[in-house]
Amino acid sequence: MNADRSALWAPLLITAALAAGTFWLDRVSRLPDTQRDASTGGKPDVTMERFKATQTGENGAAQYQVTAAKMQHYQQGNYTDLFTVEMVDMTPRRPPMRIVAESVRLSHNDENYYFNGITHITREADAQRSAMKLTTSKLWVWPERGVSTTDQAVDIRDDYMHITAVGMDLDRNLGTIKLKSRVRATYVKPPA
Amino acid sequence: ERADRSKPINVEADSWFGEEKTKVSTYEGNVVITQGTLLMRADKAVIRQDAEGNYHAIANGRPLTYREKRDEADDFIEGQADRMEYNGKLGQLQLFGKAKLKRGNDEVRGDYIFYDQLVGTFKVGPEAGAKTTTPGRVRMVLQPAQKDSKEAPKPADSTPPTALKPSSSISKPREE
Numbered sequence: 338m339n340a341d342r343s344a345l346w347a348p349l350l351i352t353a354a355l356a357a358g359t360f361w362l363d364r365v366s367r368l369p370d371t372q373r374d375a376s377t378g379g380k381p382d383v384t385m386e387r388f389k390a391t392q393t394g395e396n397g398a399a400q401y402q403v404t405a406a407k408m409q410h411y412q413q414g415n416y417t418d419l420f421t422v423e424m425v426d427m428t429p430r431r432p433p434m435r436i437v438a439e440s441v442r443l444s445h446n447d448e449n450y451y452f453n454g455i456t457h458i459t460r461e462a463d464a465q466r467s468a469m470k471l472t473t474s475k476l477w478v479w480p481e482r483g484v485s486t487t488d489q490a491v492d493i494r495d496d497y498m499h500i501t502a503v504g505m506d507l508d509r510n511l512g513t514i515k516l517k518s519r520v521r522a523t524y525v526k527p528p529a
Numbered sequence: 530e531r532a533d534r535s536k537p538i539n540v541e542a543d544s545w546f547g548e549e550k551t552k553v554s555t556y557e558g559n560v561v562i563t564q565g566t567l568l569m570r571a572d573k574a575v576i577r578q579d580a581e582g583n584y585h586a587i588a589n590g591r592p593l594t595y596r597e598k599r600d601e602a603d604d605f606i607e608g609q610a611d612r613m614e615y616n617g618k619l620g621q622l623q624l625f626g627k628a629k630l631k632r633g634n635d636e637v638r639g640d641y642i643f644y645d646q647l648v649g650t651f652k653v654g655p656e657a658g659a660k661t662t663t664p665g666r667v668r669m670v671l672q673p674a675q676k677d678s679k680e681a682p683k684p685a686d687s688t689p690p691t692a693l694k695p696s697s698s699i700s701k702p703r704e705e
């Protein structure tokens with residue numbers, strides 16, 4: 338009789354032990370909210386929809402403007418996440434340059450914008466140059482210093498040439514672009 | 530070939546540096562430039578574009594090599610030198626330093642070679658205005674034009690030699 342009863346209880350005990358173990362594993366692997374929030378800046382302390390901000394220089398002239406569908410600021414991590422973002426560089430005497438991306442993280446420590454995901458840069462034409470389009474998948478931008486960099490593939494086009502490469506440093510102030518590896522360029526006759 | 534001038538220019542390199550104001554592009558490392566049948570390999574190339582959209586290039590190599598098909602012949606013109614300057618508007622190529630240009634079987638060497646692609650002529654000698662204490666030697670090998678073997682000259686007397694046959698009418702010689 339006892340043998341019957343233990344044969345009945347054994348599977349139940351094993352199942353109970355497995356369930357307890359799974360529950361324990363789940364608890365251990367899940368970081369406590371505070372720890373995860375600390376590494377990602379905690380909960381946003383400010384959230385805005387249809388956000389627009391303009392940075393002006395010392396002389397009060399607009400330097401660049403950022404618009405976003407949504408903005409979330411994180412006090413602890415000292416950064417701001419922006420979604421569906423457009424940044425326009427409005428430095429005087431230069432054709433405007435526009436950067437568009439799906440998500441951007443603005444780190445306030447060094448005023449760096451990290452465009453994460455497919456990022457498009459367009460610069461309008463001016464008297465000397467045709468319009469330019471640049472596409473990459475990640476871009477770090479320091480608007481105050483006028484420099485941008487990426488270690489990803491880039492694709493650059495204007496009316497005269499099409500160039501692809503991997504890795505880029507762009508200096509808006511000097512008007513220079515350095516492409517770091519695997520450069521392929523095609524020069525075409527400009528449209529008549 | 531003249532048709533090359535209208536073709537796109539393709540450039541491959543390890544790195545590139547572009548200046549927007551001057552529209553000058555500097556390519557460095559394993560530079561390969563192609564345009565139609567033109568093929569050039571160099572260590573570094575600086576490509577500039579003028580107001581009318583023509584491209585001009587200066588390239589350096591150890592040595593740089595250049596190759597392009599000729600219009601009027603089914604062969605290539607090949608060149609090499611330490612430095613090359615190319616004027617895309619005039620279709621003129623200047624080779625500087627241990628310059629060599631080979632066209633078919635003809636070959637010229639010198640410190641400086643000027644090649645006009647549109648006209649198909651070249652000049653060899655010291656660089657214009659170069660202050661060379663010892664003028665570089667110029668060496669030119671021009672192969673005589675080969676006549677086609679099909680048209681080999683015929684012998685003076687062109688009538689075929691007559692074949693000797695035994696005669697039926699002449700009697701046997703008399704024994705003396």
